[in-house]
Amino acid sequence: MLQIDYYAYSNKLSGTHPGEKFLFFAITVTLCLALSTPATSLAVMILTGSAVILLARVPWQVYLKLMLIPGSFLVVGVLTIAFTFTRGEGDFVWAVQLGSFTTGVTTEGMVSAVRMFLRSLGAVSCLYFLALTTPVTQMVGILRLLRVPSLMIELMVLIYRFIFILLETAGRIYTAQSSRLGYRNIRTGFQSFSRLLLSLFVKSYRQSQDVYDALLSRCYNGRLNFVEAEYRWSWGNLALIAAAESVITACWLITGGI
16 A cells, blocks of 8 residues: 555545535635745745644654655756746856856846745645545545536556555565565566566456456446445634635735735
């Protein structure tokens, strides 16, 4: 089981109405993208991180490790925004002359890079909140309430299921190869990895056929049915959501929308 999926089912907010969690996610990510300021982005990250760690009781080490994954990619991405490459002169904070061209970091580029980094990381924190607190079975109920086509929901569920099949199969093949010293050096590692990909494709295809046969044996008629639990809306949680969104909006107003 994936670590995210494990905490989605075992966190302290798993019994909360999924509509409340989706409402908090939808409003927060909208404010994060619409009110694009460093203050609002930081407020979004603090609020969503606090909800995950303090309310859902997900270990902070796990959450921090998960945030570092997209954060490292974002750092590489925003470097292209921070650096400027020009033939003439510019307002460079740091620059290197390459013949007739100049490349370096400008004040405007640094500000744009920081804003983009915080905005993107804030949106990612919202997605992590939803993923770490809401199991996929609850997400299916939300999508049906939103009138999402059944075909899209079923494709999502099947792809979600096949992710686990791929990971489990790849793990078994890798363990078998490692026990036979298949990765003792770079040359054998590349050979083993190519064989792993080939075996993974064949085995995954066969297991997908087994899953489809299992569905047919259970009278599958083109629609996946799920047993949905009954939840009650909490006025306290709705008030907490309203307060959180008010804090984000207040941060934007205090900073003057800059």
